[in-house]
Amino acid sequence: MPWLSHSTTNDVINQICDRIWLAVVQRTLRPGARLKEEELTEIFGTTRARVRQALSILEQDGLVTIYPNRGACIAEPGVEDAQDAFSARLAIEQRLVTRLCRSASAEDIATLRDHIAQERAAHARGDSEAVIRLSGEFHMLIAKLSGAELLLKILRMLTIRTSLITAMYQTQATQTCGPDEHDRILAAIEARDETRACHEMTHHLEHLETALRLSEAPMPVSGLREALHSMAPKRAT
Amino acid sequence: MPWLSHSTTNDVINQICDRIWLAVVQRTLRPGARLKEEELTEIFGTTRARVRQALSILEQDGLVTIYPNRGACIAEPGVEDAQDAFSARLAIEQRLVTRLCRSASAEDIATLRDHIAQERAAHARGDSEAVIRLSGEFHMLIAKLSGAELLLKILRMLTIRTSLITAMYQTQATQTCGPDEHDRILAAIEARDETRACHEMTHHLEHLETALRLSEAPMPVSGLREALHSMAPKRAT
DNA sequence: GTCAACTAAATTGTCAACAATTTTTAGCGT
DNA sequence: ACGCTAAAAATTGTTGACAATTTAGTTGAC
Known part of the structure; x- marks a missing residue:
């Protein structure tokens, strides 16, 4: 599903x-x-x-x-489109993660922790399809837990686009964001440290973007x- | 058109x-x-x-x-939806105005100035239909000039929603954002002062939101x- | 051989009738 | 009058055939 x-x-x-x-x-x-x-x-x-x-x-x-x-x-999104998509994601997800720092319940945090565990499991058994799916789902989960329907809808659009872009421009190396960075974001949320959570998210998305080869276009x-x-x-x- | x-x-x-x-x-x-x-x-x-x-x-x-x-x-967007819409607009438009501070050409600034003049004219002659239309168009123009197609598309979605919300919750007083605040934003862009432009935009949008009666819902x-x-x-x- | 105009095939776009669903209305017994 | 059931009307959803457009292929002149 x-x-x-x-x-x-x-x-x-x-x-x-x-x-x-x-x-x-x-x-x-x-x-x-x-x-x-x-x-x-x-x-x-x-x-x-x-x-x-x-x-x-x-x-x-x-x-x-x-x-x-x-x-x-x-x-066939161009390099410009790719940058725009990541730029928009940054704007939206910074807001989402900040919001979640305030509103996250213990249950929310448990849900996120469980999700990361699933990611790790998929990573471990080399199920790349699950890795891709779960990796995207983590970000969607943050949006869902933050409770903003509209932001979720927007993020869905952006995540689909960045997925396409990643599939298009990715190097052979890191296919998706590793669970470790997700973990760091979760830790910041749990500590209710808005600034740090925002920073971790920024770092994470920038890492995703720079992992691409945004110069050639096969x-x-x-x-x-x-x-x-x-x-x-x-x-x- | x-x-x-x-x-x-x-x-x-x-x-x-x-x-x-x-x-x-x-x-x-x-x-x-x-x-x-x-x-x-x-x-x-x-x-x-x-x-x-x-x-x-x-x-x-x-x-x-x-x-x-x-x-x-x-x-029939509820109060939650209204807050989400403004929250998303804030995230997107802060980014847009910051971006435009860097990239705006003299021609861009002239376009914006001309647009504000049109707004003032419509305001002066009491053409409320034009006021509403031009007021929204100003924000779309910023997105268009910043050159990010995706951000423009998202902002379009958000602007339509906030228009509906404004029509729904507005008080009898200020129907739309006055041209003066748009002017302040333009001034900051012209001065290439990213921080100030961002701040003015924030202030403008918050002003828009607080001008609503987000408690009752007729x-x-x-x-x-x-x-x-x-x-x-x-x-x- | 190249290019143009023309014809035929493939593909997308549109519509109007039909089917399924929901809402309204009418009937009926208590 | 009230509540329940069932027909009737109104409204939305779907389908398959037809029209319009684009693409590919063919012919023929130069």
Whole structure:
């Protein structure tokens, strides 16, 4: 049950969005890849209207770009876009973490600690899919616990974008933020030290950004069916 | 040509969104008002699919709430939502104004100065519609000039929400932020004084928020046709 | 061989009828 | 009159066929 679930009541649409997002962060769907409506319809066994709705949501999230009358592609954020996304995340998350320092209950802190433990476990067993998911979820959790619905919504948009950016520009080294930095943030929250929590968050996000190669921009395109590893019938040659 | 124009290529949909937004900030469409699809279809002389798309966009923007299978209403943000919206705006706009202090060209500053002049003119001639529109546009202009597309998009969401909130909770007194405070912000930008610009923006937004009555919550509902003052045929009694 | 115009295929965009759901209304017994 | 049930009306949600647009392919002149 991925954390980026949109507010849509329709399960199929959420599933489409989630699968595409997952394929992107796993780098099986590269930026620029074409997303044909009919193809997605076959893969997910649904109607074109549904696919269309899902693509519309994904465009809002910044994960795909829709060229009118020309179809949808995985978005290709430039270096500028990447910097903007991190800049916005910094602004929002500094506020969130500060807020949480004031309002966090013992239960909230336990939830966060438990989450970090999960992260560590996933890290230990080399489950990179879980690592990526949990890593993003940590930040979403802070937003959720701070209780601001709107800030959560905004952060969701930003997290999706930075995920795409990370998948696009990441070096072979650190794929995601390690649990240690999350731990330091949690420690500051627990100590109710707003300044330190804010500083740790800043450091963490800056670390994430500088771990990218924001100079070159390789952008190959990959096949859609393989990326979504669907069991839909391959087209007979 | 309203400033909140969404990225939609379709003119009709933009028009629907703009007219509804305008009716809301003018307080002719009150929060909670029902938005029936068929009614909107008649009013704007379009198809239901178009109306549906427009409502979907407006929901994303936070201006309407769609209750599944039950229809759409003008959103009714609570006090919590209002505080969140201003909190997010503060986070984003502090960053924007700081950024603009560094990057503003002489032309940018002239643009802003000209805009404030327009605000003053509208204020002088008592054109409250223009005052509301220009007042919001000033903040959007700062985002636009700072060159961050993503931050502009986020601020657009937030500005729409705070407009709704202002329309909902405003006292009879100050309807919008006066041009004077905008002037102070511009002065700080021109002086390249990041700290002061940030402070002025903070003060401005806090002033906006405290000018509201965030305790009571009157929410009458008004008629749809009259609010949009359409020339669509009234239903014969 | 290159380019242009033209035709055919593939793809997206739109619509109007149909289905599902909710709300209102009417009926009925107590 | 009140509460309950069931039909009827009103409203939203969905689907599949059709229209418009773009892309690819073909032909033919130079």
